[in-house]
Amino acid sequence: MRAAAAPPWWDPRGWRHGRSLASRVTLLTTFAVGLAVTVVALAVYVTVRVQMQSTLDESLLSRAEQAADSLALSRLSVPSWALGAADVRILFLTSDGSARSADELPALRLGRPELEVAAGLSASSVRTVDSGNERYRVVAVPSVPGEALVIAQSLAPQELVLAKLGVVMLLVGAAGVLAAGLAGWAVARNGLRPVRRLTTAAEEIARTERLVPLRVEGEDEIARLATAFNEMLVALAASRDRQRQLVADAGHELRTPLTSLRTNIDLLMQADRADRDGSALHLPPEARDELLEDVRAQAEELTTLVGDLVELAREEAPRQHIAPVDLAEVVDRAVARVRRRATDKAFDVETASWWVVGDAASLERAVTNLLDNAAKWGSEGGVVDVRLRDGLLVVDDDGPGIAEADRPHVFERFWRSPEARALPGSGLGLAIVGQIVARHAGTVEVSASPSGGARLAVQLPGTAVAPAEADEPGGPAPTAPAADPRADGGREPEGAEAPRGQDVDGAAQPAVRRRLASARRQGADRS
Structure with a gap:
């Protein structure tokens, strides 16, 4: 790799090339003092010369007139x-x-x-x-x-006096410039000593990765810089701990479904070989279908976990498909998904239509994470209460609840309570909830449920009236009822794609409007 060439001499950056900060401060101090001494010396010299000549002229005129x-x-x-x-x-x-x-x-x-x-x-x-x-x-x-x-x-005689004055001023000025340069160098060296300590510490951290804080002395700007550096080290150490915990949790979380997935695939392969060889080992169709369903569920679980990791790893929000969404429909689909995973839990669901403008897939992920959290911490055979009224989604469980001291941290990335660290999980679910809700201009809060467990409440801005009514003054035109996506347990048909809305003003495309009108009528029937 070719080294960068030094700037030419006429470039203002050239004097800084290859020089330390202390040397630049010394040069600037010397130059400033030298310029000031030169200006003062010239002013004094010219003033003395003019004054001596004026005095001489007055003296000569006076004597000449008298003579x-x-x-x-x-x-x-x-x-x-x-x-x-x-x-x-x-x-x-x-x-x-x-x-x-x-x-x-x-x-x-x-x-x-x-x-x-x-x-x-x-x-x-x-x-x-x-x-x-x-x-x-x-x-x-x-x-x-x-x-x-x-x-x-x-x-x-006058020129001799001026010559002596010039020599004296030159010597005094040179001594002053030299003294200023030495003083500037000493001040720069002493003042930049804490900066050199910071530099040495940063180089040591980069070389050894040992996060050793600095000793803070005084209350000046350098002390504030050292304090900020120490705070950065603390934040970096905390980030490292969270990353290590994330890797450990993700490995633990991935290991279980991968092991089960490999076992099911091995069984299916053995059964397939037995069918080809005519062996006595035969897998009934019901058992094969059950294994295939398990494989599908485990693949979905892995996909969800990887998606959670990718979702939180992104610094910017992913591109979303914005459209009017019935939050009640989103909740029902999420409940159907979680029911398949948490078969030992009962879900008491009451929803009323609430239309929001947002991304249906992201909202469903957020609601699913809320329900997964409630199902995970609820008691065995317990009930998870789900209520949606006027844009307020409340999920209650009957588990041990969340300690009040831990509540401010539950939506932080990679954070897990001490009780949760012994259980499978990455600590990403509720962080994703907070991120998605914030993108939709909503709020999420945690408190205690009436049964002693945790209550998670999400408030999203929207309206109880479907957007289709505002577009059609006479009300929605009669259309054939759309197939309820919850009829098959909440899964979309194979190959189906979520309806995509326009990016301008949240307006839906015509096909989406018809579906929203049908969903609105179904929501009215439920309520």
Whole structure:
């Protein structure tokens, strides 16, 4: 596998490539401090330079004006010390361009600004002149008519001060940037120490699968992160325990029907060989049919268990066929299925038509799981009461009931009470009930039944009037009664497919509407 190439230098992500968080924090701190020091140093340098030049200009103008007040100044040789500075040069410039140095040094190269002052065209001039070896600040003021007094002061002392200031600021700035970088590195290393502990712990868990919690210190953001990490470890450990329990329960649950199924198939194969060989071992047709029915029932049980596992393993709801469904019909079909499995239980059923918009197969699975749970925990030879009125389905059993402390957990995935762990089962049935009921915008609750067992109550939104009545203002048209699917014990005919509704507004197709109208009339006859 080819390693990812490093980003180019112009990519903003390039500086992060291959660098640790501590090094990035150090670099950012150093860069920020260096930028701040540079800006401050430039501001100080420019301010000092401007201030020194302004002060020098004011001083030169003041001294030049005072010297120009002397009427005899133009004819005297004025030493530079008389103006208060040894680095000052004095020149007399006439309007015709001739210049004379008062200090008897070579004259500076003067220009147009000074000539304009000598000619009386300008009150004064201030500028910098480069003599080749040295730079001067030159000031010109009028002295007598047709002549200007020019004073020039060397900028060497000022430039020396600015150079020293620049060196000092450079050294101080470099020291500040270095100190900021070291401080940023120390803070990053110390502040990220808990993060490194988290990283080490996560790597250790990934390598050894040992869920060891971290020690939480303080109450800052890092402490909150460590607390959240520990909570995640607890949740992960609980999830592992539930998965292990699920595998154990599923294996136990699958082993029993598989063993029985294999035994029945072996008997059928032996009987078939005996019939071909003419052996005395002969299996009567009634016994063969009974074995085949057992094989079918066991296959259905395996299918249901695998379906339960797949149903809960999915993160998203499977695609459903939405249509108006008579919940009473769903309950009757589920009762018929459970009766075949729980032959030692009696079922007292009272239902009234209640139409919901939903998936008939999912609703039947939910009701079947409720009845299976009641039959499993009910007393031997006991009665399971099933009532459906106004969208409230109540299933009561006469078993030991559910402890009040366990009731909040009965609809959780993979959860089983301590009493249930010794019995076959995966703990998925009621979790599937809660999931399906929630998909249909309903609620499910658990409480105690009047007989001391468990009561499971499901409330689904719907109506007592069949949707067909709303579609047909004059009421449902007379049609031939549809065959009651409960007549053969609740099973659909071979090859039959549950009616599929439209996905828009829950409207049924015409064939479904006729069946719903017939079912509504049958529900009215029952009530």
